[in-house]
Amino acid sequence: MNLVVQSSEPIAAAHVKPLVALARGGQTHCVDERVLRIADADPAQRPDIEAYCATHALDYAYMPPGQALRDFGLVAMDMDSTLITIECIDEIADFCGLKAEVSAITEASMRGELKNFNESLTARVALLKGLDASALEHVFNERLRLSPGAETMLAAAKAAGLRTLLVSGGFTFFTERLKAQLGLDFTRANTLEIVDGKLTGKVTGEIVNASVKARTVRETCEKLGIPTSRAIALGDGSNDLEMMAEVGLSVAFRAKPVVRAAANVAFNHVGLDGLLRLF
Incomplete structure (x- = not known):
């Protein structure tokens, strides 16, 4: 799944590595300064992602690749x-x-x-x-x-x-x-x-x-x-x-x-x- 992380403010660069590690994901793509997409994320890691995003006022979603x-x-x-x-x-x-x-x-x-x-x-x-x-x-x-x-x-x-x-x-x-x-x-x-x-x-x-x-x-x-x-x-x-x-x-x-x-x-x-x- 793609993990899409969003913020109401620009996402700090310091969040990228922890999120990729927690998601056990692959390639990252900064859609814009407030959106980070992590490919090949493991949905089983949702509890860890949930905890991290709640702590840092981030929203997240697991989305099927290619869906429009x-x-x-x-x-x-x-x-x-x-x-x-x-x-x-x-x-x-x-x-x-x-x-x-x-x-x-x-x-x-x-x-x-x-x-x-x-x-x-x-x-x-x-x-x-x-x-x-x-x-x-x-x-x-x-x-x-x-x-x-x-x-x-x-x-x-x-x-x-x-x-x-x-x-x-x-x-x-x-x-x-x-x-x-x-x-x-x-x-x-x-x-x-x-x-x-x-x-x-x-x-x-x-x-x-x-x-x-x-x-x-x-x-x-x-x-x-x-x-x-x-x-x-x-x-x-x-x-x-x-x-x-x-x-x-x-x-x-x-x-x-x-x-x-x-x-x-x-x-x-x-x-x-x-x-x-x-x-």
Whole structure:
């Protein structure tokens, strides 16, 4: 396998020899100053590589030689804390003075401590009852930011022929605006019920939980005429695990421990454009 080591800063030359030795690898190639590729690396050495990279704030991945981004046909992304830096529901709750309470439920849910996502989401949305819907616009315009490397990653994926899917346990108010802004192909999310300009504290339609996310990935692949093995999924929370298990390459982005442990690749330090440097 190729061992690809990445950093948010230039990789110091002093790291090269220890990494090659730990990887039991062969030829090295500095893709750029922040990326080192080691050929013929032994995946059995993963625990040693994991320990070294964790100590030195490096990200690593074992990748099949010769694999290219264009070998895939779809990149599926979670929204909150993945494509964007915030959890939208937490920021909405801030407008009614309940951010701490809602954030605590969100965190527990994303860590996998709350097994029923539907109940978790329903409880959080109920706390928003009566809030003026203008709060959603404020969150989008004033607080929502793309994660580092997001636009670079999306542009390269599109150039390589991949279609894009934003599939979220969050809300259509945000996914539809991001779809228009970023030129995404497909979106799926929850719809907040709004009556007379105020949130009712309810969502309408089927809740987009872990199994619905996975089903959406499968259905999108069917629509594109590709197997799910030709899809890439990026996520950070436990409700992303099922869709990540469906695909050929799963990437945990600034993710909870349960997600990092299950994913093919974990980016703890680099941006979303780290995906491009794997190939």
